[in-house]
Amino acid sequence: MNALVVLLTLPLGGALAAVAFPAGVARGAALAAAAGTVAAALAVASEVAAGAPPRIALGGWPPPLGIALAADGLSAALLVTTAAVMAAVLLAARHTMAAGLAGPRIAFGFWPLALMLWAALNAVFVSRDLFNLYVGIELLSLAAVGLVAIGGKPEALAAAMRYMLFALAGSLLYLAGVALIYAAHGALDIDLLASRRPSGTDALALALMTAGLTAKTALFPFHVWLPPAHAGAPAPASAMLSALVPKASFVILLRLWTEALPDEASPAALTLIGALGVAAVVWGSLGALAQSRVKLIVAYSTVAQIGYLFAVFPLLPLAQAAWSGVIFLALSHALAKAAMFLAVGQWMAAAGGDRLEELRGLAQAMPMSAFAFALAAVTLAGLPPSGGFLGKYMVMTAAFTAGQWVWALPMALGGLLAAAYLYRPLAALFAREGASVAAPSRARQAVPLALAGGGIALGLASAEPLALLANGQPPIQAVVR
């Protein structure tokens, strides 16, 4: 069977099995589905790397009537990163989301929601049809809202509701853009749209889709729902929500602006998106500096890191390196942020809370998860040799090549701010006070460490991922208008 089909059907099948079977069998079925999905992601990536990217027309109907699924280098990189993060999250959840520790409600709901989220992410990464992408991000939002609400506390429900309203409004704005595109061109396939005859409504359609997707990605000023939602969920859920979910709507935006409608990317619009990205870097970092709970610090850091992804937009039509750079930033953020939330989850379980003073000296009891947090901080601050550094380096090179050095500033400034807001949790962790807590086993501490190590490895062994990304990289619009 085609690996693309497995990527979509296996996690959904696992989610159904996790609902239908009694608790013990359910978790086993979920983990088996997860293992199969990881294998399928690797299979797709190896096909792309071998120069034979998989592509299928669903039901044998080619576009514009049918829907095409295809993987390129960008899809493959995201599929593999998602598989790594999900594998780590589910391994960590095997212990912490068990009925004895988390209660029967979470133990029942976590597995189907996590697998549904995974299926939705994979669907978004391989869909070539704008409407199928809509269904994908909607399924993703439903699973993500469920994960935010899973604890059942009043604050979590309010955070989930606020998230839901933003997500629903965002989806409908996106759908309005899709309707305009279909009305003008009679096609929704990204490749067909790339060779369309431009229509007067395309700019409005792109604006509507961008507004909707930025609300779902939590770009400043649509970020207000993110910190309470991401900080309110249980740690493994937060790891998925913060590391992976924003990447889906971001990837759709990236494909819209560079693959489907690159001719509508006016400098003024790109500058506006870039400026919002810079505002997000500053605002998210200042927000993180003001928090005293480490989970909120990490959640506000996501607002700032999402800002980077958009601050690169003005460079996309000008220099090749900007495109690979922004994807490196997205991938290394996914690995580092998941590592951080998983580490924080272990500390909260041991210390009973996530206020900075409660974490003092925890590094002595849990050296491995503390080291994981520190390595992830290196990636987020963009220090060498991490993947975050390499991403920023490529973006800054692109900025100087294009003669637009202004867009190099947020990369440098954001790194300084990240170092500032991550210093406080690190200082508390490594304080010289013995905290006597029951630490989790070394094997469990190794899970976040492996993810954080992945973020560093992305910078050390960058040749392979760069070669993978080059498959199907959209050409730049070399004209500086």
Add this chain to the structure above:
Amino acid sequence: MTALTLYALTGAALIGLGLYGLIAARHLLRRIVAFNLLGSGLFLYLGAAGARGDGPDPVPQALIITGIVVALSASALAVGLLVAGARLSGRATLPEEAE
């Protein structure tokens, strides 16, 4: 004015009403209804403006059917959240918007 134009304009009017309700309403049930109004307006617009050639066009109809299923699931989840939240907190508004 053809029937299709009338449908498209009605859809546009529903979109406007729904958008207003989604932003201006405080009560969460009103917002969920507004979301459905907005969605219905969009589907009507898509069906009318997206129709090509003579007779029914299957692609927009398939899109609308899928969209209705998605909107129904989203509404069900939103109402579920609203009921669970209202049971715990005793109000049907977001905490920061409570009068």
